Amino acid sequence: MARRQADIARAVGISPAYLNLIEHNRRPVGADLIARLAEVLEVPPDELAEGREEVRIAALREAAAHPVAVGTVPELDQITEFLARFPGWSGLLIAHARRGAGLERQLVDLSDRMTRDPYLLTTLHEVLSAVTSVRSTAAILVEEGEISAEWRQRFHANLHQDSQRLSLTAQALVAYLDSFEAEGQATTPQEEVEAWLAEPGVADPDPGDLTSDAARAMAADLLAGMLDDRDALSDRALTEAIPAAGTPPDPVRLAARLGQPLDLVIRRLADLRPEGFQGAGLLVCDGSGVLTLRRAALGFALPRPGDSCALWPLYHALAVPQVALARIVVTPDGRAFRTLSFAQRSQPLGLDGPLLTEALMLILPFDGPPPDDALPIGPACRICPRADCPARREPSILVPQGGQAQRSL
Numbered sequence: 107m108a109r110r111q112a113d114i115a116r117a118v119g120i121s122p123a124y125l126n127l128i129e130h131n132r133r134p135v136g137a138d139l140i141a142r143l144a145e146v147l148e149v150p151p152d153e154l155a156e157g158r159e160e161v162r163i164a165a166l167r168e169a170a171a172h173p174v175a176v177g178t179v180p181e182l183d184q185i186t187e188f189l190a191r192f193p194g195w196s197g198l199l200i201a202h203a204r205r206g207a208g209l210e211r212q213l214v215d216l217s218d219r220m221t222r223d224p225y226l227l228t229t230l231h232e233v234l235s236a237v238t239s240v241r242s243t244a245a246i247l248v249e250e251g252e253i254s255a256e257w258r259q260r261f262h263a264n265l266h267q268d269s270q271r272l273s274l275t276a277q278a279l280v281a282y283l284d285s286f287e288a289e290g291q292a293t294t295p296q297e298e299v300e301a302w303l304a305e306p307g308v309a310d311p312d313p314g315d316l317t318s319d320a321a322r323a324m325a326a327d328l329l330a331g332m333l334d335d336r337d338a339l340s341d342r343a344l345t346e347a348i349p350a351a352g353t354p355p356d357p358v359r360l361a362a363r364l365g366q367p368l369d370l371v372i373r374r375l376a377d378l379r380p381e382g383f384q385g386a387g388l389l390v391c392d393g394s395g396v397l398t399l400r401r402a403a404l405g406f407a408l409p410r411p412g413d414s415c416a417l418w419p420l421y422h423a424l425a426v427p428q429v430a431l432a433r434i435v436v437t438p439d440g441r442a443f444r445t446l447s448f449a450q451r452s453q454p455l456g457l458d459g460p461l462l463t464e465a466l467m468l469i470l471p472f473d474g475p476p477p478d479d480a481l482p483i484g485p486a487c488r489i490c491p492r493a494d495c496p497a498r499r500e501p502s503i504l505v506p507q508g509g510q511a512q513r514s515l
Contacts, residue, residue, distance in 0.1 A: 118142040119384040120473045138385075138405040138441075139473060162189055162196060168439055169203035214489045229279045236272035240265060295320035296411045299328065300400055328399070335373050339366055345380045355382040357446055357468065358430050368430060368448050372468045376401055385471045389420050393463035403469035405441055413486035416497040420467035423447035427463060434472060434480045438491050442476035443469050 115125040118139065163185055170180040181188075189196045243264050247253070253261070298321040302313075313325035343364065351360040361371040376388035387403025395414070402408050414421075419433045427449040436442045449465035484490030487500045 114143075114146055116381070117146045119382070119471070138471060142385075142404075162200060164440075165200040165203065166196060169199055171438070171440065210489075217488070229275060232275045233272065233279060236268050236275060239268045240272065243268065294411050295324055296400070299324050300402070303328070303401065332373075332377055335370055335377065339364065339370055339374050341378055341380075344371075344374055344378060348380055348382055354444075354470075367450075369450055369464075369466055372446065372448060372466050376468060383470060387469040389418070389467045389469065391420055391424075391465050393424065395421055395424070398464075403443060404471050406443055406469050406471075407437070407485055409486035409489060413488065415484045415486060415490065416499070417481065417483045417495070418467065419445050419447040419481070420465050423449040423465045423467070424463060427451050434477055435483045436476040436480040438482075438484055440476070442472035442474070442480055444472050445469050 118125075119142070120139070166185050166189065167182065170182060170185075243261050247258070247261055247265075295318050298316055298318060302316055302321070302325060313322045313329065316322045316325055344360075347360055347363050348355050350363060351357070357371055357375060358368060361368040364371065373388065375383045376386050379386050385404030387406055388399065388401045389397060390399035391397050397411065397414060400408055400411070409415075419431050419435065423429070423431050428451075429448075431445075431447045433445050433447070434442055435445055445467055447465060447467040449463060451461055451463050453459050453461055482492060482495075484492055484495065487495075487498050488502060490498075490502055492498075493502070
């Protein structure tokens, strides 16, 4: 049965006019939008992407935007001509760029685990401790003069114990490093909860499915909060109020119409993802800036727990509590997102208790090219290629060191 263009556009979360421009090859199509269209049309994503010139042009632009050599400026205005004259070279360049991006993601994961993994750090400390002990004992046996038989026996026993400890720890370390090749494994309770929460097709996931006690406790608290939010604002009440909130729907107007706090409405939108908020994500941080909840938006790459970008509007909201900040942001790969950030303060223990601050940022995919005033952001400094970022606090492992723009401290 034929489907109307408006129905298809509504199902993927874009306007019929924008879908019409896509069909006439007048707008680029990102990988996320292709995936959504393929799901709605019930066809393989490759079938939609195959042969589309704008997809290859977008891939070439993404390759050109990645800083490989400092001072290299590709001729972006000649991409179409290059693609037409050298389709083979274009395909090879796109393939290399995608392979490089995959290797960079692997490098980022390995680097994060090498520098932040508590098990790895503890194991390395144990190895160094055993090596130091063996070296010290051996030096005593070699450099000292006459040693009594009793003390010599003690030193030999120490050498045996330390060498055994070193051997077992080194074996465990090698086995753990071998596991780095396995992809998709959560390494912290927060990552485990995030992966569990993002599982498709599960309306109310069970915390008992998680492996660690810490993850189960975090998941139980999260579910309890989500259930309280659903009791305070039902799915039906939320969806029925959305049409009167403008186009695209304005969460601030929506909260006013429902007579509910804005933070509650933001959380419910990220949880339910109703029409107009498909693919929504949510970030929540406390007053110190530490992310306490991370629900990824469609296409929005999150860094490892503990990392973030200082330019995220989420942190701007901390300085102006009770003020909703709307901003379109653009990531290093050119993807744009609509964000709404809001912070609030509370004193749960009364006047004598501490003043607590919490900020939320609703993230929504933005179809089409980003506007000129979009805010350039990144995932985290260590894995962000924006060399000239004024908020950079450490060099990126993805950019040649000569291209780093260091701030004066």
